[in-house]
Amino acid sequence: MTTVMLLGPALNAVSGVTTHLNQLFSCSLSRDFQLVHFQVGSEGRQESRLRKLLRFAWSPVQFVRALRVHQPQIVHINTSMEVKSYWRDLVYLLLAKAMGKRVLYQVHGGALPQVFFGGKGLLTGLLRRVLRLPDALVLLAQCELLGYRRFDAALAPEVIPNAIDAGMDAGAKPLAPLRPLSLVYVGRLADSKGLFELVEAMRLVRGAGVAATLALVGSGPADGALRERVAALGLQQEVTFLGQKFGAEKDAAWRDADLFGFPTHHEGLPYALLESMAARTPALVCPVGAIPDVMQDGVHGVFVPPRNAQALADAIVRLDGDRALLQRMGQACRERIERHYTVERLAQDFRRVYRTLLAPPAI
Known part of the structure; x- marks a missing residue:
């Protein structure tokens, strides 16, 4: 051999x-x-x-x-x-x-x-x-x-x-228009991932009168600074730090979320994006690296320009008001992974x- x-x-x-x-x-x-x-x-x-x-x-x-x-x-x-x-x-x-x-x-x-x-x-x-x-x-x-x-x-x-090993398909996520929109980030906590802009967007979303939450899953060099920024903005109720998750716990984080917040500044082909799509969790992401090869704007998620908290906030508010679109994008995500990844x-x-x-x- x-x-x-x-x-x-x-x-x-x-x-x-x-x-x-x-x-x-x-x-x-x-x-x-x-x-x-x-x-x-x-x-x-x-x-x-x-x-x-x-x-x-x-x-x-x-x-x-x-x-x-x-x-x-x-x-x-x-x-x-x-x-x-x-x-x-x-x-x-x-x-x-x-x-x-x-x-x-x-x-x-x-x-x-x-x-x-x-x-x-x-x-x-x-x-x-x-x-x-x-x-x-x-x-x-x-x-x-x-x-x-x-x-x-x-x-x-x-x-x-x-x-990615897409695993078993748990099926479409239920529509839940009355609960706050749930965002998740899974990966390394680093400035280059656009997390400070994402936290700022959460402040803007709250100011627009929209209830949304963000769970940060992972660890990294920006952990301390992010916690300080969340506290300074008074977002402790909206933004939670869950630490690293693996296996079933990470799968549950994907399944519990409506949207993957991932405004990364630069990237190759991130496994986190493939994981989110396999879990029917559309992405709010910047079109950098191989990301446009994997997903289409408005079909599998939403593209936003890098380093633009206002654009992130506008997209979150729009998606909060269209949960059916999120469900359709989730289905398209799963199909994309099963066919090509x-x-x-x-x-x-x-x-x-x-x-x-x-x-x-x-x-």
Whole structure:
């Protein structure tokens, strides 16, 4: 059986790439290929600064040893166009190619290559050469595909979107026009997710005489500042902090909500959006990254411009008055996931790419 080595974070870490890896290991792809994991990055590790430096130095040696032990025909590198990830994973890319491996280089979001090094010619030229090294280049979004092609016409990337285990369909959510509109946010509590604008929108909604609630599920660097802002605005009754939720508790958070508040400033293809759509929870979201690939404005949710609390508030007030629209969008969300974003579709896509990499070159 062909062996594929997948590089990425610890399989018990909380990250989008970890979710992706676990999906590949648990789906039907693992019946056709021997999948082995090589851990890179700091996610899922508890280590001191010294231990981190030692790991940086020792990890390439461990990688070469793992290649010799497992003898994979394909090395599947999961990286992103972020500075730390790029330089770290460049080492693994060069080593894998030096040892004659076929390399699939999957980019999980980040900056487009033409702006990655801020216009620095020498480094941008190096990046162009690096992106030509892999035998296959996989992206998450159509907008990224266009950007990479503009950056270098010699590149031949393809798009394989993220997927989700949609689970059992609990059916349509009941119409409840008399209760306050319930919003939920699930994910990392960070300023870049637009959460301060979302909290400000809750203040504006209250000022418009509309009752709505917001539950924040997750943790992150903005936790303390968000709590202070909620208290300063007197929104403790409207905005609650639920901490991290997993499994059935997270599923319940989706099911109990009418709307996913997600005015993120920049994004790849967020798993939280796929989860919300699978749970029939339409999104109030900014059309950034791969989000317009996944959902259509007015069909699966509502698009708002980034960093615009008033636009968020206006949309919340409008949707509060049209619960039937929310129910229709929820149905459309579920259908969209079932048709295009299942784990089995993900397995089929990577099965095809792996087999293409293994095929003998055309004469």
